[in-house]
Amino acid sequence: MCEQLTQIHNGKHKTECVAVRFGNVLGSNGSVIPIFKEQITSGGPVIGTHKDITRFFMTIPEATQLVLQAASMARGGEIFVLDMGEPVKITDLAEKMITLAGYEPYTEIPIHFVGLRPGEKLFEELSYDMDAFDRTTFDSISVEKPVEYDVAKVEEALKHLRTFADGDDDQAVINGIQGLVPEFVPDTANL
16 A cells, blocks of 8 residues: 555655565664573573574665665665575574574474464565566665556545544554555454
């Protein structure tokens, strides 16, 4: 929804709007690395949500460089997608961090899985349809082909979504989101 707003509000009030889509940045606020490090230092356990969960990662310098490169190409309204490489299995990351700290995973430092949080996915997707993107002059950056939105329709849908969000009907909110983002697949088990 934010990307739609980026595109429909680009150029209003002489403001150029662009978006950059990418995964997790190692060492940033909320990154799993410092959390695992603290858990290991405390003697464990290391807490994961699911043994098969994977995430894309990049370093702060990589993220910064790619965002600046995307900004240098921006003309307004673009959605840039950064190449995140291959996803990393979080269990492998936890095991490696425990081993690098000098401990044996599962025996000296246990790893516990607590289950996916509401709305959390096993696998991240940076884009649902890479055919909708073009390559740029930078190999690691793609840009979404322009999408024409019916501005009045999007703004009307957002108005209804605000009303739904102020009410008690979770299903109406989900339906409102799906009306704007058909690819959205809700986790209805936690409603």
